[in-house]
Amino acid sequence: MAFTKCWLAYPEIRGCHCDAISLHTELTGETIDRAKAELAEGFKGLYGAALTEGDDITLALDTTLDPEGYRMKAADGHCTIEGGSEVGVLYGVFALLRNLQTTGKAWAQFTADEEKAPSNRLRMLNHWDNMDGSIERGYSGDSFFFKDSEILIDVPRLTAYARMLASVGINGITINNVNVKDAASWLITDRYFGALQEYLKIFTPYGVKLYLSINFAAPMELGGMDSADPCDPAVAKWWADKAQEVWANLPGLGGFLVKADSEGRPGPFTYGRNQADGANMLADAVAPAVVTLSGVVSSTTASRIGAIPRLTAPAQATTILCRWTAPSATTSRCKSRTAPWTSRCANRSPADWRPAAHPHCRGVPNCAGVHGPAAPRLLLDALVPPDFGLRHAHRPNGDAHVRALIQGAGNGMVAVTNTGNDENWTGHDLAAANLYGFGRLSYDTTLDPAVIAGEWLRLTFGNNEPVEKTLHRILMQSWPTYEKYNAPLGVGWMVNPNYHYGPNVDGYEYSRWGCYHRASFDGIGIDRSPTGSDYCHQYAPELAEMYANVETCPEELLLFFHHMPYNYVLKSGKTILQHIYDTHFEGAEDAARFYDEVVTLKPYLDPAVYARLEARFAHQKEHACEWRDVINTYFYRKTGIGDAHGRKIYE
Numbered sequence: 001m002a003f004t005k006c007w008l009a010y011p012e013i014r015g016c017h018c019d020a021i022s023l024h025t026e027l028t029g030e031t032i033d034r035a036k037a038e039l040a041e042g043f044k045g046l047y048g049a050a051l052t053e054g055d056d057i058t059l060a061l062d063t064t065l066d067p068e069g070y071r072m073k074a075a076d077g078h079c080t081i082e083g084g085s086e087v088g089v090l091y092g093v094f095a096l097l098r099n100l101q102t103t104g105k106a107w108a109q110f111t112a113d114e115e116k117a118p119s120n121r122l123r124m125l126n127h128w129d130n131m132d133g134s135i136e137r138g139y140s141g142d143s144f145f146f147k148d149s150e151i152l153i154d155v156p157r158l159t160a161y162a163r164m165l166a167s168v169g170i171n172g173i174t175i176n177n178v179n180v181k182d183a184a185s186w187l188i189t190d191r192y193f194g195a196l197q198e199y200l201k202i203f204t205p206y207g208v209k210l211y212l213s214i215n216f217a218a219p220m221e222l223g224g225m226d227s228a229d230p231c232d233p234a235v236a237k238w239w240a241d242k243a244q245e246v247w248a249n250l251p252g253l254g255g256f257l258v259k260a261d262s263e264g265r266p267g268p269f270t271y272g273r274n275q276a277d278g279a280n281m282l283a284d285a286v287a288p289a290v291v292t293l294s295g296v297v298s299s300t301t302a303s304r305i306g307a308i309p310r311l312t313a314p315a316q317a318t319t320i321l322c323r324w325t326a327p328s329a330t331t332s333r334c335k336s337r338t339a340p341w342t343s344r345c346a347n348r349s350p351a352d353w354r355p356a357a358h359p360h361c362r363g364v365p366n367c368a369g370v371h372g373p374a375a376p377r378l379l380l381d382a383l384v385p386p387d388f389g390l391r392h393a394h395r396p397n398g399d400a401h402v403r404a405l406i407q408g409a410g411n412g413m414v415a416v417t418n419t420g421n422d423e424n425w426t427g428h429d430l431a432a433a434n435l436y437g438f439g440r441l442s443y444d445t446t447l448d449p450a451v452i453a454g455e456w457l458r459l460t461f462g463n464n465e466p467v468e469k470t471l472h473r474i475l476m477q478s479w480p481t482y483e484k485y486n487a488p489l490g491v492g493w494m495v496n497p498n499y500h501y502g503p504n505v506d507g508y509e510y511s512r513w514g515c516y517h518r519a520s521f522d523g524i525g526i527d528r529s530p531t532g533s534d535y536c537h538q539y540a541p542e543l544a545e546m547y548a549n550v551e552t553c554p555e556e557l558l559l560f561f562h563h564m565p566y567n568y569v570l571k572s573g574k575t576i577l578q579h580i581y582d583t584h585f586e587g588a589e590d591a592a593r594f595y596d597e598v599v600t601l602k603p604y605l606d607p608a609v610y611a612r613l614e615a616r617f618a619h620q621k622e623h624a625c626e627w628r629d630v631i632n633t634y635f636y637r638k639t640g641i642g643d644a645h646g647r648k649i650y651e
Contacts, residue, residue: 021056125165133147155202172210525563
């Protein structure tokens, strides 16, 4: 199995061989050439068929469709694929090949009637790749974009990646870390224009726009200016001139991603301005391209905007931004701008991707404005089912509001990814399900995560029932298992500083990034109700009311919003402390069961794939036990209260 192709390996559909399938189209161009090549490779792999000239398949345009939409009709050995543009046709081709594999039917028996348009206009991946070749928080090898402050041009690797992204409808990537420094600041200069032009040649035919993270302080670091104040006309002119230079050399570039006032980096707050000042200055400079503004606000920034708690600062800062850009008499200059900019206003969760959804996932009042609603930032995590924070959407009091967010996103979805130069792209073979799932869900927000997982398994492993059943069960259970031994009742982030791996209960608790759990001898959790920081009232009113009340707050988020005594009795009849003990034992048991289930798949998997999976699950089994023992011991020592079931807790 060629895992470098991930879900585009096109494994044979057994018993469905045919000699040839013919194609007719009058369309031309690079994107259509990619569509033809995909059909040729797909039919060769699935059916052993050569692609010839004829009318089995017809590719055409229908400009009444969304530009990135498609219509597919197939029956009796004939199929017509129409797109609103060449990219829409390409998406339709990938849809055809995906449907063929998931149904497992012979060509003559295949029927389809499908019409799709993207739920979101922007469907984007943000890479955290550094110019030295490392990847921040990376678990998948080194960067295939950069090494030693140079841009790598590995055409086969980049082309394979462009295919993968297009196949699931991802239409944008930012290739460099949003924390821009050193050589990365120079990506918008002639030092790198030549190499970036080669990237545009590779990605553009697949409908994938290239974006660059930029340094807000570039006028100082590149231009020798004394300030990067967004309200300084000289700074605005520098950016306008720089944007003109960039687009003259990189026509087709999608736009810029900006992270400011965070992690020690300067931004508008440095100069007493707000995020809207910086965003609009940059948007004016780069029109008609897109500026995507990161809303991650550090604790140091929080002090600049009123010494408010970190988990309140991002929302308040971005609320200022979003309200300012709403249509009103005071913002009439925004109305004439033809270029949208997207506020990537928040992580899906406020506390570095922990259980609770960020209040802006519901949307900020007046945020739609001239430029459309904010694009939520969603995270891809290894061994997490591809539901992107929807893991509790089926529960009456769970993250149903996040489900509503995803299905009503409308403007854009952005995910952080750390795909690297490992053979399998994502480090863990199963983590590719998240990359696949993000693309599918961002293009079509109505899809069921369980269906997405099933698709990915069938496309990746072929018609292999034991593998599909076992791994589907593991994928859909993996996040709840991780949450059991990592984040009980909404508290978490008990990790080692810097590399964020391994249990360390107080690792961040007393740092400038904390606090996360406020565990004392008599209780645990952070009061974010009106009696505390009142963070909960940044949510929509009905959610704020629910979260603020101990009795109505979903128990899976209880300690995120409330400081509670260890002996508080949950609806299960267990105390909070016993729940912590139980879930950590259960999480370790789940991980051990996952390992045992994977071992049974050895006869059905490629030896190299099995070896990687076995090693990863063995590590998780061991690691879950470490989490169990460290966390349970911490709380036993804190409280002096033992486990009700007498299980081993180290003293």
